[in-house]
Amino acid sequence: MSTATIALGVDQPDTGSRASWAVRDALTVTWRYLLGYLRIPEALFFSSVQPIMFVLLFRFVFAGAINIPHLGYVDYMMPGIFVQSVAFGSVATSIGLAEDLQKGLIERFRALPMARSAVLAGRTTADLVRNIWVVVLMTGVGYAVGFRIHTNPLEFLAGCGVLLLFAYALSWGFATIGLSAPNSETAQVMSFPVLFPLTFASSAFVPVKSMPGWLQAWANHQPVSVVVNAARGLMDGHLALFSSESVGAATLHALAWCAVMVVVLVPLAVHRYRRVG
Amino acid sequence: MNAAIEVHQLEKTFSGGSRATGGTKALDGLSFAVEEASVFGLLGPNGAGKTTAIRVLTTTLVPDSGRAAVLGRDVITDAQAVRSSIGLAGQYAAVDENLTGAENLRMVGYLNHLPRNMARRRADDLLEQFHLSDAAKRTLKTYSGGMRRRLDVAAALVARPPVLFLDEPTTGLDPQSRNDLWEVIEGLVGSGTTVLLTTQYLEEADRLAQKIAVVDHGKVIAEGTSAQLKADLGATVLEIELADPIVAGRTAELLKGVATKPPAVIGRSVDIPVDDGARVPMEALRILDQHGVAPTSFSLREPSLDDVFLSLTGRKASTEGENQ
Known part of the structure; x- marks a missing residue:
């Protein structure tokens, strides 16, 4: 082809298959975002404070007014607050990508010979890592205000796994929103109309039976309720009080939702990433 | 001629803008060719279509029609091969504020699939070359605008690409930094790199580019060496x-x-x-x-290139569409 290519090709790229590069590129991008989190301690601090405040709010402000038969409210609400907090956490994907787009970083990434999936995979993975931290933190705070695991540690961890997987799948949806928003502030505002009906019109904080009939239809079947039910079964073991499903069935139901979300939301986000700008 | 970059009849209309006109026509039959190991200057006011052309050539934007190739590889059908042979420094300093200078360059090296130790060495060398060694371990939040711009250009050079796209690389730089960057570019061309440079600075095109295309409303309205363009004028x-x-x-x-x-x-x-x-x-x-x-x-x-632009379009290059 050209003499220039030969003369300049001193830095021969590493060899490796496409798939292994896709993973390595995604990890490089994950590393970049996690470093970014550590470099802004204020953001890390305040994004940790918010889930703690939700625990304290529901434990001490609303708990007295909400009567759950046969179960202390703290044990009822904790699985719900776990799911609500990680769902809120996945909005970070939308904000982060909108910011990168605004600053021209996505443009630079798109002109690099890296895997096309790496930016999205890296960003969602970094947000998953942050959500793991949120779950660890909330477990500690929950314990301090009276929450107890009524099953066993393994089932509790399985419950955490299900809700983290749900948040991960959801963050691919927020990725599409972030890549469609004109800036990061708008990305955040655009995410709320999706987030609020999902998290609050669900079984997370109050029994669905207490809602009007038309809302029950939504609240019983939407993914947050399904995931909360699974988490409740795996963490509390009192699922029979609120649902006709067994713990195993509820867990499979939740995993099926996660799978559907991944199958739909990942291609949507990748499609958006390819045509952005 | 051995063309490193070929652009043929590119057209691109962006939707949005005014509905009555059916969008903004950013490229309107843009054609040019860039000889290997030379600097080619795209000169024109804001909104002339320079950045859109760069985006097509760096594979981040698909044109409505026309074709373009870098080192013989089509930018649409062979995009991944094109990405492996180009470097891009954007109009906006596209660097990560939360990372240090060294981390930014290493990241670009890793994503160019350089071996780890080589990416690290390249990062150190470039930081030194661009007088950023002292700031290598500081996050970019502490960098001045000029330092960010230099790091952005350094990031484009990490993989030693044979073809380099510089989209208004010296906008906002102080005269000293601008001169330093010009010397770097001249050095790169001396060692065989092909550079496509967009600029609004007539002095910059005059100094660096062997060939200049004056772009207005998405097409080339004049092309030649700086001397030829001036000779046409008188x-x-x-x-x-x-x-x-x-x-x-x-x-x-x-x-x-x-x-x-x-x-x-x-x-x-x-x-x-x-x-x-x-x-x-x-x-x-x-x-x-x-x-x-x-x-x-x-x-x-x-005569300056300002005169050239004025005589070609009836407008001054620098006063047109400042905020587009």
Whole structure:
């Protein structure tokens, strides 16, 4: 082809298959975002404070007014607050990508010979890592205000796994929103109309039976309720009080939702990433 | 000619903008070719389509029609191969604020699939070359605008790409940094790199580019070496400043006869392209004296690329569409 290519090709790229590069590129991008989190301690601090405040709010402000038969409210609400907090956490994907787009970083990434999936995979993975931290933190705070695991540690961890997987799948949806928003502030505002009906019109904080009939239809079947039910079964073991499903069935139901979300939301986000700008 | 970059009849219309016109036509049949190991300058005002052209060539934007190739690889059908042989420094300093200078360059190295130790070494070398070694371990939040811009250009060089795209690389740089960057670019071309440079600075294109294409409304309106573009205009420009714009207009009218191209009135001064030699200024002064017009200043100068743009479009390059 050209003499220039030969003369300049001193830095021969590493060899490796496409798939292994896709993973390595995604990890490089994950590393970049996690470093970014550590470099802004204020953001890390305040994004940790918010889930703690939700625990304290529901434990001490609303708990007295909400009567759950046969179960202390703290044990009822904790699985719900776990799911609500990680769902809120996945909005970070939308904000982060909108910011990168605004600053021209996505443009630079798109002109690099890296895997096309790496930016999205890296960003969602970094947000998953942050959500793991949120779950660890909330477990500690929950314990301090009276929450107890009524099953066993393994089932509790399985419950955490299900809700983290749900948040991960959801963050691919927020990725599409972030890549469609004109800036990061708008990305955040655009995410709320999706987030609020999902998290609050669900079984997370109050029994669905207490809602009007038309809302029950939504609240019983939407993914947050399904995931909360699974988490409740795996963490509390009192699922029979609120649902006709067994713990195993509820867990499979939740995993099926996660799978559907991944199958739909990942291609949507990748499609958006390819045509952005 | 061995073309490193070929652009043929590119068209791109962005939806949005005004509905009545059916969007903004950013590229309108843009064509040019860039010889290997040379600097090619795309010169034009904001909104002329320079950045859109760069985006097509760096595979981040698909054109509506036309084709483009880098080192013989099609930018649409062979995009991944193109990405492996190019470097891009954008108009906006596309660097990560939360990372240090060294981390930014290493990340670009990793994503270019350089071996880890080589990415690290390249990062260190480039930081030194761009006088950023002292700031290597500081996050970019502490960098000045000029430092960020230098790091952005350094990031484009990490993988030693044979073809480099620099989209207004010196916008916002101080004269010293600008000069440093010009020297880096000249060094790269000396060692065989092909550079496509967009700029609004006529001086920059004049200094760096072997060939210049003047772009306006998404197409090339003139192309050639800096000397050719100036020669088309006439050898010399007679610059006369008058008391007010009305007298300036009258002066342009009076001196039409001695000009090689129509004179241009800018405020209260007139630029008149003329032939070489002392006869023309004397003739001009005689005409002005005859009609009782007294200039406040009267000078001869080499034509600049500003004059070229003015004579091609009837507008000044630097005052058009400042906020697009």
